[in-house]
Structures are given as structure tokens and as C-alpha cells.
Amino acid sequence: MRALFSCFIAVLLCGAAQADRIKDLSSVQGVRNNQLVGYGLVVGLSGTGDRAPFTNQTFRNMMEQFGITIPQGEDPRLRNVAAVSVHATLPPFSKPGQEIDVTVSSIGNADSLRGGSLLLTPLRGPDGQTYAVAQGNLVVSGFGAEGQDGSSISVNVQSAGRIPSGAIVERGVENTFSQGDYLTFNLHRPDFTTAKRMAATINDLLGPDAAYAVDAASVRVTAPRDPNQRVSFISVLENLDVTPGEESAKVIINSRTGTIVVGKHVRVEPVAITHGNLTVTIDNQLNVSQPEPLSEGETVVVPDTDIEIDEGDNRMFLFGPTVTLNDIVNAVNEVGAAPGDLMAILEALKSAGALKAELIVI
Missing domain, CATH: 3.30.1360 (Gyrase A; domain 2)
Structure with missing residues (x-):
């Protein structure tokens, strides 16, 4: 039997539902994560920082807190500093003193955060309260290189990184547990x-x-x-x-990758389908027309076009009243439909009311 598609197609063949634990099927109301966010500075960069105005402003404010005043109008020209957003997830029942991971992302035009260190940054919740403070050295997975002629290469993202256990919880979030x-x-x-x-x-x-x-x-x-x-x-x-209840009948199509997932309980009512391809082949050849000797004619190029049309020999297939998932797969294999053609067939079946399933395109 020919392959269903030339690209990868996943077909979900569900058997009898298996029992799952309640902890895998549900969560306790009130026991939830909480999102935190903050704004800070990453320093110690090797000339890959940003030149955004708000970065200079933040740097000035920080220096003033340490008693250092930068004269107005003077541009520090900081290329080793970058303004960043810092976000983290506060797990339920977190207690002061516990550590959580943080993610640091550039919000300016910094080229890379590799080798940088995040300065003390408060992390706040939606209520504006500080629930953790973050600081530490970044781990950046991306890297890049640049030549003197302006050519460059980069792997992964260099403008974001993580600090494992980079924040200390300062207060917990009350819940209704x-x-x-x-x-x-x-x-x-x-x-x-x-x-x-x-x-x-x-x-x-x-x-x-x-x-x-x-x-x-x-x-x-x-x-x-x-x-x-x-x-x-x-x-x-x-x-x-x-034992969870069985899912409703669904056919899920990923239009970007050509992946199609057909779930259990998908049925098709009696319907006839034909699938044919019209192939047009155009062959252009250029011939040279040479005039006879002593004639006053000119040498010219004469195009010679050959057109062939092939309508294919695909047949019409009939789905009976007891069509199952296996019948659908076998019939499509015989039709020899490509991924895009099969999507059109499924949509047509749904429009005709013959496909007894929810058709979801993602």
C-alpha cells in the first residue's frame, strides 16, 4: 500500500479509554502559579549593549541612588549596559527565602546579553507589590560572530537568557486552600x-x-x-x-505542515468522491531558420511549442454506510491524494454533511 502522504501525517487511533489519576486530570481551585515581572539593567557586556534613551535614564537614576551625579547633557555612551525585562513564575505555596528561576529579555537594541550580569531587580505582581528580587549572571544559549567586512552569523537568540534560581522570594501569595x-x-x-x-x-x-x-x-x-x-x-x-470520557469526533488539520490527525469516532455517511489531477506540460524549443545562400533573407529564431495535457486516471470511490477510520485511510491511499488535496476533500465532506466530526484547522 502506498504511503498516505509524502510528508508526515499523524493518525490518532484511540483504543479504549485508560484510567488516569485525578491529579493528572484536574487541579485544585485556588492552588495556582502567579506571574511576576520587573525592569532592570544588565551590565558587563562586551560592547553589545543598547543605546536606547531609557537605558541612559535608568543608569542615571541608579547612579544617583549611589550618590553619583552625572552632569546633564553628557551622554555616558554605554555599550556595556542593556535595559531588560525580567519575568518569573511564582509557584503556589512559595515561602520567603525560596529561590525561583527568572528569564531576562532585552527591550532595547542590544546585540547580545552574553556575559552580562543582572543587577538587583524587584519583581512585582499585578497588584504592584514586590514578591521577589532577582540578580545574578545570565546563561545565554545563543552566540554570534561578525567579520570586518560586515558579514555575521548567529545561532539561537542572543538577546534573552535565564538565571537559574536567580530570584529570592520576599513574600508569599495567599490562597484559599x-x-x-x-x-x-x-x-x-x-x-x-x-x-x-x-x-x-x-x-x-x-x-x-x-x-x-x-x-x-x-x-x-x-x-x-x-x-x-x-x-x-x-x-x-x-x-x-x-476513566475520563472519550473525546468527541475530531479531525485536526495543520495547514502549515500538512499534518492531519483523525480521532476516534470519526464517521462518514454514504458519499462518492472522485479525485483527479489535470497536468499541463509545455515544452518550448528554439529552432534556427537559416536562409539559402545568395538570398537576401535573414537568420531568425523560430520558437517551437509542444503542449501536452494529462487528466489522470483516478477513479471515483464510494464510501458505504458503515465507513470507519480504517476505511477512510485505505480509500485515501487508493485515491493517492496529496496533503493539500486531502484537506480539500475533508472540507468538502464537511460541507456536504457527510463527515460526522468537528473539522479544526490550526
């Missing part, structure tokens, strides 16, 4: 069947009415108030196995 008489599990993928099964699994362990599904995305569980008991309580629940 220890409040109230209930805990709520929020499903990563809302599904009524999964929510119902999760509630039933918890009730089988704790007794009837201990848990109930609020909607397709949330399951509420009665929980002890004592924090220590609540931790043990969640530790037991999150390791329970639940």
Missing part, C-alpha cells in the same frame, strides 16, 4: 462524563454525597478544615484513578 468546608477540582479539559465519573469515584471511597459535579469543569468535595488533615485528604484523592 485552607478556607471553607469544600475543595473544588477543576478539570483541565471540561467534560460532563469525566466530571460525573470523578464524583462517583470519590463517593465510592468517602460515601454518598461527599462529592458532586458542579458542571462539566468542576467537582466539589467536602473536606476537613484542619490544614494537616486537608493535605492528607487531597493526597488520597489525587491518586484515585478515573
Whole structure:
């Protein structure tokens, strides 16, 4: 059998749903990450800094805090300093003194941050409060080289880097984990069947009415108030196995790469499909027309064009009333459709109402 496509095509053949742990299907409401952001300076660059006006302004403000005044109107011409944005993710239950990773990115026209060091930078949350401070030497994966003639080469991104454990947490973020008489599990993928099964699994362990599904995305569980008991309580629940509900029938097309994923339960009603290619070949040849001796004619170039048309010999295929995923794959193999042609076929099937699946183009 010929390959389905000349490029890579992924076909998702789902078997029976397998049980997953509750901790893999959901998260506890109120237990979440928090985003932090800050603005600072990276120093110690080897002439690859930026010349943005705000960089000079920031540098002046920093020097004034150390009691050094730079005369007005004087341009420091800093090529070893770059203005950067610093962002980090504050995990739930983070405590003061713990360390988190930070990412540093140039916001000016710096050529590279390699070899630079980030000066003390407050990291703030959406409420404007400082939750961590960052400082340290950058790790930059990219590098580049430039010749005297102006030629250059670069690998990866040189204007961004990371500082492992580069920020120290100064304050934690309050959450509702220890409040109230209930805990709520929020499903990563809302599904009524999964929510119902999760509630039933918890009730089988704790007794009837201990848990109930609020909607397709949330399951509420009665929980002890004592924090220590609540931790043990969640530790037991999150390791329970639940069989999630099966996904709805979907066909996903990546128009950029030609990748097509066909999920389980995809069906096609009786329909006939024909796929043919019209190939036009034009062959141009240039012939020289030479006049006879002693004639007053001129030598000219005469074009000779040969045109051939091939309509192909592809046949029409009929999908019966019990078409399965395997039937679709086999039929497309016989048609010999290219990735772009198959996308058109699937879209036509959907428009005709024959494709019983959600068609998603990404």
C-alpha cells in the first residue's frame, strides 16, 4: 500500500479509554502559579549593549541612588549596559527565602546579553507589590560572530537568557486552600462524563454525597478544615484513578505542515468522491531558420511549442454506510491524494454533511 502522504501525517487511533489519576486530570481551585515581572539593567557586556534613551535614564537614576551625579547633557555612551525585562513564575505555596528561576529579555537594541550580569531587580505582581528580587549572571544559549567586512552569523537568540534560581522570594501569595468546608477540582479539559465519573469515584471511597459535579469543569468535595488533615485528604484523592470520557469526533488539520490527525469516532455517511489531477506540460524549443545562400533573407529564431495535457486516471470511490477510520485511510491511499488535496476533500465532506466530526484547522 502506498504511503498516505509524502510528508508526515499523524493518525490518532484511540483504543479504549485508560484510567488516569485525578491529579493528572484536574487541579485544585485556588492552588495556582502567579506571574511576576520587573525592569532592570544588565551590565558587563562586551560592547553589545543598547543605546536606547531609557537605558541612559535608568543608569542615571541608579547612579544617583549611589550618590553619583552625572552632569546633564553628557551622554555616558554605554555599550556595556542593556535595559531588560525580567519575568518569573511564582509557584503556589512559595515561602520567603525560596529561590525561583527568572528569564531576562532585552527591550532595547542590544546585540547580545552574553556575559552580562543582572543587577538587583524587584519583581512585582499585578497588584504592584514586590514578591521577589532577582540578580545574578545570565546563561545565554545563543552566540554570534561578525567579520570586518560586515558579514555575521548567529545561532539561537542572543538577546534573552535565564538565571537559574536567580530570584529570592520576599513574600508569599495567599490562597484559599485552607478556607471553607469544600475543595473544588477543576478539570483541565471540561467534560460532563469525566466530571460525573470523578464524583462517583470519590463517593465510592468517602460515601454518598461527599462529592458532586458542579458542571462539566468542576467537582466539589467536602473536606476537613484542619490544614494537616486537608493535605492528607487531597493526597488520597489525587491518586484515585478515573476513566475520563472519550473525546468527541475530531479531525485536526495543520495547514502549515500538512499534518492531519483523525480521532476516534470519526464517521462518514454514504458519499462518492472522485479525485483527479489535470497536468499541463509545455515544452518550448528554439529552432534556427537559416536562409539559402545568395538570398537576401535573414537568420531568425523560430520558437517551437509542444503542449501536452494529462487528466489522470483516478477513479471515483464510494464510501458505504458503515465507513470507519480504517476505511477512510485505505480509500485515501487508493485515491493517492496529496496533503493539500486531502484537506480539500475533508472540507468538502464537511460541507456536504457527510463527515460526522468537528473539522479544526490550526
